Amino acid sequence: METAAGTHDFYHFLLDLAIILISTKVFGIFSKRIRMPQVVGALVAGVVMGPALLGVIHETDFIKKLAELGVIVLMFSAGMEIDLKEMKNSGKSGLATAAMGVLLPIVGGFLVAGAFNGGFANMDQKTFLQNVFIGVVLTATSVSITVETLKELGHLNSKSGTIILSAALIDDVLGIVLLTIVTGMSDTSVSLWPVLLKIVLFFLFAGVVGFIFYKVFERLTGEQRERRRYVLVAFSFCLILAWIAEAWFGVADITGAFIAGLVLSNTRQVHFINRRFDILSYILIAPMFFASVGLSIEKVDLSWSLLLLTVVLLVVAILSKILGCGLGARLSGCNTKESIQVGTGMVSRGEVALIVANKGLALGLMPALFTAPLILVVVVTTIVTPIMLKMVYPAKQTL
Amino acid sequence: METAAGTHDFYHFLLDLAIILISTKVFGIFSKRIRMPQVVGALVAGVVMGPALLGVIHETDFIKKLAELGVIVLMFSAGMEIDLKEMKNSGKSGLATAAMGVLLPIVGGFLVAGAFNGGFANMDQKTFLQNVFIGVVLTATSVSITVETLKELGHLNSKSGTIILSAALIDDVLGIVLLTIVTGMSDTSVSLWPVLLKIVLFFLFAGVVGFIFYKVFERLTGEQRERRRYVLVAFSFCLILAWIAEAWFGVADITGAFIAGLVLSNTRQVHFINRRFDILSYILIAPMFFASVGLSIEKVDLSWSLLLLTVVLLVVAILSKILGCGLGARLSGCNTKESIQVGTGMVSRGEVALIVANKGLALGLMPALFTAPLILVVVVTTIVTPIMLKMVYPAKQTL
Numbered sequence: 001m002e003t004a005a006g007t008h009d010f011y012h013f014l015l016d017l018a019i020i021l022i023s024t025k026v027f028g029i030f031s032k033r034i035r036m037p038q039v040v041g042a043l044v045a046g047v048v049m050g051p052a053l054l055g056v057i058h059e060t061d062f063i064k065k066l067a068e069l070g071v072i073v074l075m076f077s078a079g080m081e082i083d084l085k086e087m088k089n090s091g092k093s094g095l096a097t098a099a100m101g102v103l104l105p106i107v108g109g110f111l112v113a114g115a116f117n118g119g120f121a122n123m124d125q126k127t128f129l130q131n132v133f134i135g136v137v138l139t140a141t142s143v144s145i146t147v148e149t150l151k152e153l154g155h156l157n158s159k160s161g162t163i164i165l166s167a168a169l170i171d172d173v174l175g176i177v178l179l180t181i182v183t184g185m186s187d188t189s190v191s192l193w194p195v196l197l198k199i200v201l202f203f204l205f206a207g208v209v210g211f212i213f214y215k216v217f218e219r220l221t222g223e224q225r226e227r228r229r230y231v232l233v234a235f236s237f238c239l240i241l242a243w244i245a246e247a248w249f250g251v252a253d254i255t256g257a258f259i260a261g262l263v264l265s266n267t268r269q270v271h272f273i274n275r276r277f278d279i280l281s282y283i284l285i286a287p288m289f290f291a292s293v294g295l296s297i298e299k300v301d302l303s304w305s306l307l308l309l310t311v312v313l314l315v316v317a318i319l320s321k322i323l324g325c326g327l328g329a330r331l332s333g334c335n336t337k338e339s340i341q342v343g344t345g346m347v348s349r350g351e352v353a354l355i356v357a358n359k360g361l362a363l364g365l366m367p368a369l370f371t372a373p374l375i376l377v378v379v380v381t382t383i384v385t386p387i388m389l390k391m392v393y394p395a396k397q398t399l
Numbered sequence: 400m401e402t403a404a405g406t407h408d409f410y411h412f413l414l415d416l417a418i419i420l421i422s423t424k425v426f427g428i429f430s431k432r433i434r435m436p437q438v439v440g441a442l443v444a445g446v447v448m449g450p451a452l453l454g455v456i457h458e459t460d461f462i463k464k465l466a467e468l469g470v471i472v473l474m475f476s477a478g479m480e481i482d483l484k485e486m487k488n489s490g491k492s493g494l495a496t497a498a499m500g501v502l503l504p505i506v507g508g509f510l511v512a513g514a515f516n517g518g519f520a521n522m523d524q525k526t527f528l529q530n531v532f533i534g535v536v537l538t539a540t541s542v543s544i545t546v547e548t549l550k551e552l553g554h555l556n557s558k559s560g561t562i563i564l565s566a567a568l569i570d571d572v573l574g575i576v577l578l579t580i581v582t583g584m585s586d587t588s589v590s591l592w593p594v595l596l597k598i599v600l601f602f603l604f605a606g607v608v609g610f611i612f613y614k615v616f617e618r619l620t621g622e623q624r625e626r627r628r629y630v631l632v633a634f635s636f637c638l639i640l641a642w643i644a645e646a647w648f649g650v651a652d653i654t655g656a657f658i659a660g661l662v663l664s665n666t667r668q669v670h671f672i673n674r675r676f677d678i679l680s681y682i683l684i685a686p687m688f689f690a691s692v693g694l695s696i697e698k699v700d701l702s703w704s705l706l707l708l709t710v711v712l713l714v715v716a717i718l719s720k721i722l723g724c725g726l727g728a729r730l731s732g733c734n735t736k737e738s739i740q741v742g743t744g745m746v747s748r749g750e751v752a753l754i755v756a757n758k759g760l761a762l763g764l765m766p767a768l769f770t771a772p773l774i775l776v777v778v779v780t781t782i783v784t785p786i787m788l789k790m791v792y793p794a795k796q797t798l
Contacts, residue, residue: 013464279678
């Protein structure tokens with residue numbers, strides 16, 4: 001009913017949504033035609049439509065929040081699909097995988113950063129920290145794209161899929177600890193032990209609250225009358241746990257959402273609920289997330305030295321995860337094929353690394369020189385992960 | 400992964416979403432218990448949680464846009480559920496209903512405004528326009544709440560339901576024309592005829608594009624392989640038509656969405672598609688819309704004269720629609736019972752009147768004195784409409 005020209009901007013989000021939905025689907029269909037996961041197409045759609053290429057869509061607060069909601073629902077859904085018994089068996093493997101997959105990228109990132117950031121001979125403390133920070137950025141695994149790809153390939157519940165999920169969960173915790181240590185050293189206002197304590201407290205809190213929620217939910221959902229409200233209760237639980245993780249404990253919201261999904265994974269209504277979130281995802285919020293990763297890329301002027309740095313960082317980023325996580329998986333009893341699958345699944349960096357890098361930039365922990373290469377590393381690892389996963393996993397019948 | 404305190408605000412929307420989902424559902428269940436439509440509870444939840452009472456949630460840009468998306472999907476869904484043949488039969492009734500339902504509120508609003516705004520004896524041109532404007536605000540029917548209620552009661556496809564929908568569509572157009580005339584007289588920058596021409600052109604445009612889309616969609620959806628993409632294509636079409644309505648023709652976005660739904664209403668896949676949007680609505684965006692109506696209410700200091708004005712405006716707002724639209728329906732062949740049903744269904748003002756009032760305030764067309772009473776009128780008509788509908792429609796078996 002609003003007709004004034006000045007209100008045009010408010011309605012512009014409708015066009016943005018339509019363009020994102022259409023372009024991610026069209027590129028997705030295309031990538032399926034050339035036998036790649038649809039996620040790749042959706043990511044490329046964001047890059048093409050965003051400021052890096054056509055500039056048709058720019059990331060707005062609305063798109064960012066819908067995208068965040070997309071990641072949360074994706075992780076919630078991933079949690080619901082976890083087989084907890086299988087998870088228990090793979091917990092140790094997950095720990096070994098995550099630890100090795102954090103160690104190698106830190107060392108690799110530190111070495112590359114040192115070489116391009118004044119050398120190792122006269123490294124002062126600030127430069128040392130900066131170089132470590134580049135390593136920390138490289139540790140941040142973003143498992144959402146892997147989850148979506150493994151879902152599409154039908155291997156999310158395989159042994160390696162479960163290890164990837166538990167390793168990513170642990171990786172998330174290790175990443176927060178590392179980020180806190182490095183940022184804590186750059187700034188006296190954050191101290192290490194309270195942060196570690198908070199992380200431990202969050203898991204205790206989530207465990208207790210999750211157990212109570214599980215018991216109450218199972219009792220209440222005996223009747224089967226109005227299943228819609230179960231879906232809303234489950235969703236609200238997920239949103240609140242995600243928010244509490246961030247607001248009270250400084251833990252990533254997606255960790256909260258994932259644990260909420262885990263809590264629901266053993267309930268009677270889990271299939272009904274998960275199916276609803278699957279629909280919510282594909283109609284609206286999952287495309288927002290995938291497109292937003294691409295949208296966050298600005299135009300970059302590449303010089304030869306920058307190109308060299310990018311390529312070296314990229315190779316280190318990919319190999320350090322494949323080798324590190326693969327080694328961790330191998331050490332904890334996987335065969336070679338499964339180890340490679342695990343390592344490959346952990347390559348994707350996604351939005352988490354972007355957020356970490358952004359934070360470092362704000363704190364003066366990251367030389368501006370590294371911004372563009374790191375963004376490119378994030379994008380390329382995110383795009384190649386589904387392609388590589390497709391290569392290392394056997395093809396399955398799709399529906 | 401973001402742990403800094405400064406980013407707390409970004410994640411706050413998760414808590415807002417959870418509170419809105421929980422409160423609208425809890426209040427909805429409660430209103431169902433006392434035999435009222437759940438929508439009433441959802442609206443009250445917004446008032447209670449919003450700045451008018453508890454102040455737990457404030458309307459953000461994100462909530463506003465999700466709410467707008469909620470209205471659009473609601474109208475899209477309503478369009479898909481329209482039986483076009485039935486609509487053709489009720490087009491004339493719709494026109495008579497809408498015309499009478501616009502005439503009476505204008506006259507009523509003008510009289511009330513005149514009485515409280517300096518009397519009729521020495522009314523200058525500006526005051527005259529202001530008084531007419533109050534009348535115009537009262538004409539704006541918001542049919543979304545009625546649609547949701549009739550859906551819940553199972554009477555959306557009844558004769559009176561169809562008349563309400565077509566009358567509301569025409570009312571929307573008449574409302575835009577009136578708003579344009581009044582604002583056009585207050586400001587020389589907007590002229591009447593180009594606006595009228597634009598409205599006519601929009602319907603021509605929508606008709607042609609809709610026909611082409613229908614033909615292409617029916618051809619493409621013959622295969623039945625990947626029905627998910629039909630849903631995305633339909634949604635994109637709806638979003639684009641809604642955007643085009645606003646951006647190119649200055650017509651309400653919900654009108655575009657409604658017409659997009661109409662175009663799909665005769666396709667083979669309409670039931671599958673509509674079911675998906677039903678899920679999207681109840682999981683996320685419909686609660687946002689209903690809550691946002693309540694959230695838009697600020698705290699109001701009521702004096703006795705303000706209270707009197709509010710009560711008089713409210714009575715005029717309700718009676719002028721019931722009598723006006725009822726008379727229109729009666730004149731075009733409805734029996735008394737159906738006429739009352741139609742009149743009752745048109746009482747709700749909702750967000751449209753709020754937007755119009757807001758616009759008038761910005762243009763100096765509405766004395767500040769009327770702001771609080773008009774907001775209350777909007778809220779109360781919106782809340783009483785489902786209650787009254789429940790009284791004038793026979794009960795049906797619910798699922």
